[in-house]
């Protein structure tokens with residue numbers, strides 16, 4: 262296909278996919294998001310909507326490609342190089358609490374806004390400086406200028422004001438992770454090939470030697486921001502515990518014991534135990550997670566089948582079980598430490614015991630949508646920034662088991678429908 266024909270083909274795809282999306286919205290009496298201050302901020306088509314969801318995902322990919330091709334490679338690359346300025350204007354607006362001083366109805370002049378921002382922040386900032394940052398942010402739909410010299414909210418800037426998890430997510434990214442991201446290359450040069458959580462861009466940027474989560478906990482403001490920011494995705498359908506319950510043949514285990522390692526308060530084990538009454542669970546976590554204030558309540562009817570204990574997964578396992586289950590654990594560690602975790606299981610493993618991992622997995626190149634690939638590759642990059650860990654491809658999972666011990670037989674990896682997390686399974690043959 263010629264490059265001219267590709268442009269035409271993309272615009273045709275966009276027309277076709279937009280129609281599927283708008284027909285779905287109309288037939289379900291739904292409203293598309295907009296920049297209007299009262300506009301919807303979430304696209305109201307969940308993954309479970311099937312064709313309409315896929316059309317939206319295709320639309321995002323096609324509009325991106327058409328946009329990039331229309332810019333052309335040269336202008337595209339030069340823009341990409343200076344795109345960190347997007348983050349700068351957002352960071353300034355967040356840091357100086359600008360959204361608080363813009364009225365939700367009507368508008369405010371740059372002069373009056375600057376006076377309020379200066380009073381609230383207690384340091385000098387000129388009208389010109391604030392105006393240029395805000396006008397830049399407007400390119401990303403953060404505020405509008407309804408008439409020259411006046412600022413008004415949009416649905417985007419309103420989220421910075423009213424959506425606490427989102428505002429903290431913005432702060433976490435712009436304030437806490439932006440500087441480390443700029444130090445990744447220097448950290449890679451300083452500690453070549455490091456798999457240590459204390460030799461990361463975060464250590465380099467903040468000139469400190471703690472692992473990321475310990476560092477976060479040592480600065481209360483950052484710890485609070487992190488905890489609130491993480492709530493942004495807690496309602497995400499793709500990460501729902503329901504996929505963990507339905508995505509594995511738990512029923513086929515019969516009367517079996519599952520050790521939920523790094524299982525936190527036990528909410529995942531509770532959900533699986535509810536659905537599979539023959540299963541027993543031992544939920545292991547660190548000492549800190551077993552303090553009364555961190556434990557959370559245990560549903561009374563599960564007390565017989567779920568116990569919560571202290572166990573460090575780097576130490577030899579003592580509980581003999583049918584399944585050792587790890588959800589959201591492996592992607593937070595480098596291979597070196599994951600191999601340690603797998604080796605520490607060996608004293609308790611009996612022939613036929615299973616290791617079941619529920620975690621992210623990198624798609625094979627060109628097999629996933631642009632949206633999926635962008636999400637998981639961005640998460641993978643953040644794992645490097647903060648903890649020197651990584652997301653893995655299916656082959657990497659198989660190799661990880663082989664490196665830990667040849668007696669692990671990798672039995673497969675699969676993604677339940679609509680889930681963002683995969684199951685990865687191995688069996689102990691020793």
Ligand SMILES: C[S@@+](CC[C@H](N)C(=O)[O-])C[C@H]1O[C@@H](n2cnc3c(N)ncnc32)[C@H](O)[C@@H]1O
Pocket residue numbers: 522523524525526529545546547550572573574575587588589590
């Ligand atoms: C990302 S959370 C995952 C929690 C839970 N599995 C889930 O699916 O939401 C990681 C958990 O691992 C626990 N953890 C971290 N280091 C650990 C260790 N060395 N031994 C046991 N648990 C650990 C943390 O306390 C935390 O509960």
